[in-house]
Amino acid sequence: MKQLRPLLLNKNLPIMALLITLLTALYLLARAIQGAEQFNRIYIWLFAASVLAVLILTLIIIQRIVWLYLKRKDKEPGIQLTTRMVLMFTGLSLPPVIVLYLFATMLVNQYVDSWFDVRTDQALNDAITLGNTFLDTQTLAHLNEARSMVTELSEVPVLNQAIYLDRLLDNSKANSLSIYGSDGQLVSSSNIDPLNFVSPTLPQNTFNEVSNNRNYARVEPAGATGLQIRVVLPIFNNTASVGSRRYLQGLFPIPEEYESLAINIETQFHEYDKQTYQRQQLKSTFNIILTIVLLISVLLAMLRAFSSARRLVAPIKLLSEATKDITEGKFSKVIPVDSKDELGLLIESFNSMSSQIATSSALAHRAQSDAENQRAYLENVLSHLTSGVISIDQDLLIRLSNEATHKILHLGKHSLINRNIDYIAMKNPTLQPLIELIKQKVTDKTNYWQQEVLIAEDSLRRILLVRGSQISEQEIEGGGHVIVFDDQTIINQAQRDAAWSEVARRLAHEVKNPLTPIQLSAERMHMRFAGKLSKEEDEILNRATQTIVSQVENLKTLVNAFSDYAKPPELKKELGGLNQLINEIVDLYSLSHPGIVFELDLIEPEPQLLLDKGRMTQLLTNLIKNAQESVDEGDVRIAISTRTDHNQLQLNITDNGHGFAEDIIEHVFEPYETTKQGGSGLGLAIVKKIVEEHGGTIEAENLTVGARISIHLPLA
Amino acid sequence: MNKSWLLCCLLLPGLLLAEATHQQTHQQRTQTELLINPRFDLEISDKIKEAINNGIVITFVMQAKLFKQVDWWFDDEISSKINTYQVRYFSLSRQYQLTHRGSDEKQSFVTLEQLLEHMSLQSQFRFTAFKQATHVETRFFLDKQALPSTMQLPTVFDQDWNLNSDWQRTALSQPPGSQP
Known part of the structure; x- marks a missing residue:
């Protein structure tokens, strides 16, 4: 079907066929007007060519309607307008053509009827009756005359009849007298005008009639337009046998003054009769031709409507397509300007507008590209920061965050952009103190603040150092807040470790020095007083000095441990x-x-x-x-x-x-x-x-x- | 009464329709000529009669073609002849006149039936070049294109005016002693 579609919608093929048909009709018309008989011969073909033209036009219109339907189905730009314009043009052209058709039909019917009236009809009928009566009278008179001739001839010997015929002709009004044999062959003939003598014939049907002993006397056409009275009678010759019967034929002219009148009456009667007979056919023919003309007019009007609509809609369709292109970001389309009318001006304006949009779009695109680059640069910088950075607007929606934020706040890879700050607490409830602090600072509109926040996650306690700064509305539309935070846990631990090392080093230094004199003094005191005191006192001395020495040893061990912690020996890995x-x-x-x-x-x-x-x-x-x-x-x-x-x-x-x-x-x-x-x-x-x-x-x-x-x- | 009326209604359309039925084709062969005389049984409709009685000149055409049969191909046309007759009615003389257009021979008849019978019987074609002819095709038709132009459109599809016998093929009898 798709392969047939271009062929079915081919517009040139039917138009070519229509042109060929119309040219053929024109050629036939040119030949037809050369003569009445030629016209009669070609008339029906001319009509056939017209009917063919109507059929081709109908096919073209059907093709256009199918085209319109398919385009409407495809929702092609401008097709709605085309449909409306086609309907409008067709609607506008139909009423006058139909009115004209009805008027012409009515006029023709009435005009043709006006040609005929009863009185003329009756008068012509009366005239023809009169003519008939006159001719009947003439015929009867000539029949009687012929009968007299036959009577005379019957008494004349057969051999003398030919001679006697001339005498009879001289005494009669006949143009010609002839005697025929029983076989219908001419025996003798006498003509009033010997110079123009033409051997008269006895028609077969006439002979057949008279051979049955019947008299024949009739008016019959003579020549192209003339009339004559033919009288044929059998000659009853007393001397002749039955088998040799002869027949007298007399051709009598109609008196010249009456003949022309009679012929005129007959001609007029025939013409009138013919026209009366053809009246209905004439009306039918007129109606058929008018219908053909109507159909051709209507179909041509419809075709013109299609053509005009498409021509009018074409620039609008181009504008529509170009507008669609612009909405899709294609600004390079330039519509050709074919006319200098309002549509042409509109297209010129559109081209100018699309050019300006293209320039503006290029500038905007460049600016956007710069902004994108800046943003990418900023994101790159932020992603390399070890500190977490969050930017929020006045509605507490997060506008910006970096990777470190996710790491420090243990948020996984969930995007925070365009989410409320509470989303962070929702994802990690241990961050609630941090969120509360931020919300409070944002609400208080504190310009700059810094605070440590303790985050307790199961077995891990972390200290976040949070710094915030408010961004005014002058700097960013709507204003906002930037929060930077660092995990201080390790730093704090290192600081504590360093402090403990210092404490241990000082403790070792301050405690270790007096221990040896204390131990020596205790041993010296034991050596000096041992055995010189009473037994009871000596025992006390021994216990006291041993306690001092052992405790000093313990202190030394403790101090050494502190010393090791404070200043470890150099590693030998x-x-x-x-x-x-x-x-x-x-x-x-x-x-x-x-x-x-x-x-x-x-x-x-x-x-x-x-x-x-x-x-x-x-x-x-x-x-x-x-x-x-x-x-x-x-x-x-x-x-x-x-x-x-x-x-x-x-x-x-x-x-x-x-x-x-x-x-x-x-x-x-x-x-x-x-x-x-x-x-x-x-x-x-x-x-x-x-x-x-x-x-x-x-x-x-x-x-x-x-x-x-x-x-x-x-x-x- | 009702039955006869019904019968009339049933038969009337058939009776009124024009019809040209081929009966036979006489052939007569001489040394120099081949005479062909096709006979058609002609029934003309009341509409045609009415037209003639109203002074319309009706043209009848009788056509004959001589063919030589060709195997596996179209037959070869050797010769073609046409007899054209015009029929007109004269009110004053109350007679029908038959005119042969070729010879301009005129004959008058009291009735139309006589005229038609005469036309059918007397129509004759003379062929001189007929040696190789194997068959003849004849037809009779009313020439509608010769009607007045006002009558042509209404009679195009009117069966009453469709007096056409179509081509009738008749094999030519071979002269004695000729090769089959």
Whole structure:
């Protein structure tokens, strides 16, 4: 169907056929007007050509209607207007043509009827009757005359009849007298005008009639327009036998003065009769021709309506298409200006407008591109910031956020743009204090503010340093607020660690110095007074000096531990694994503390790390010791496992002890955070320090039974 | 009464319709000529009679074509002849005149039936070039294009005016001793 569509909608083909038909009709018309007979011969073909033209025009109109339907279906621009204009033009052209048709039909019918009236009809009938009566009288007279001739001839011998015929002719009004034999052959003839003598014939039908003993006397046409009276009678010759019967034929003219009148009457009567007879056919023919003319006029008007509508709508259609192009961002379309009328001016204005829009659009596009570049640059810069940045408007809608925001606020990858600030709290309820603070500051319209916010997430406490600044409406339309925040947890921890190191260093320095004199003074005092005092006093002295010495030793151990924490020995890192170190320490502990059950799950082959074995031994010792001491009663079970995780070695030490107190678990790696009686509180602090010296991280968590320390160390 | 009326109604249209039925084609062969005399049984409708009686000149055409049969192809036309007759009515003489247009021979008849019978019987075609002819085709028709132009359109599809016998093929009898 789609392949046939171009052929069906081909406009040139039917128009060509129509032109050929009309040219053929014109040629036929030119030939027809050359003569009446020629016109009669060609008339029907002329009519056929007209009917064919009507059919082709009908097909063209149907084709146009189908075209209109298909275009309406495709919703082509301008087709609605085309339809309306076609209907309007057709509607305007139809009434006058139809009125003219009806008027012409009525006029023709009345005009044709006016040609005929009863009186003329009657007069002509009377005239023809009169003529008939006259001719009958003439015929009867000539019949009687012929009878007399036959009577005379019957008495004349057969051989003399030819001679006697001339005498009869002289005494009669006949033009010609002839005698025919019984076979109808001419025997003799006498003509009044011997110079123009033409042998008269006896028509076969006449002979047939008279051969049956009947007289023949009739008026009959003679020549092209004349009349004559033919009288044929059998000659009853007394001397002749029946088989040799002869016949007399007399051709009598009509008197000239009467003949012309009679012929005139007959001619007029025939013409009138013919016209009367053709009256209905004439009206039918006129009606048919008028109908053909009407159809051709209406169809041509419709065709013209289609053509005019399309021509008028064409620039509007172009404008519509160009407008659509502009809405789609294509400004380059220029409509050709074909006319200088109002539509032409409109198209020129449109072209000018589209050109201006194209220029403006290019400028806007460039400005937009610049803005996009600026925005991309800003986003790039923001994405490289370690601080979280959020920009919100007066309605607390987030307009801008960077990647660091998602990392610091633990929000995953949910987009925050165009969401209310409460969305952050909804995604991470622990951030509620932060959101409340921001909302309060925005409501208060504080120009610049800075505040630390504590965020408690399960086992993790984080400190966010939040800074905010208000953006005035002069700077950004509608105004807004910029909030920058940093995770201060690590910094605070580092500061605390540094403070503790300083405290430990000073404590070691200030406490260690007087210990040796104290110990020496106590030993000297024991040496000086030992055995010189009473037994009871001597015993007191011994106990006191031993207490002083032992306590000084304890203090020295404590001070050394502080000293180690404050100023660790220089690391001597070397490539190696942890498995051997773990096995050695576990073996030693198994010998010295047989009650401890170790469960080892060490990865094989062991991953290589850069580590200081001495410090790492201290780390393992401290952790195993802590685990052992955490068990208050029953078997001590310590599980040690290693595995690799993201280019790191993960070391887990799990015990079945009482775990860490909930209130100190967040600060368990800080000095003096211990639940043990007599503990220095530096064990886990030193462990953490060693881990950090090796570039690792450490975490502590309570289990259902016991606790677990997890250490992550980078692989070599 | 009712039955006869009904019968009339049923038969009348058939009686009124014009009809030209081919009866036979006489052929007469001489040394130099082949005479063809087709006979048609002619029934003309009342409308045609009415037209003639109202002074309309009616033209009848009798046409004959000689053919030589060709195997697997169209027959070869050897010769074609036309006899054109005009019939007119004279009110004063109350006679019908038959005119042969070729010879301008005129004959008068008291009745139309006599005229038609005469036309059918007397129409004759003379062919001189007929040696290779195998068959003749004849037809008789009323020439509507010779009618007055006002009458042509209404009679185009009018069966009463459709007096046309179509082509009638008649094989020519071969002379004695000729090869089949």
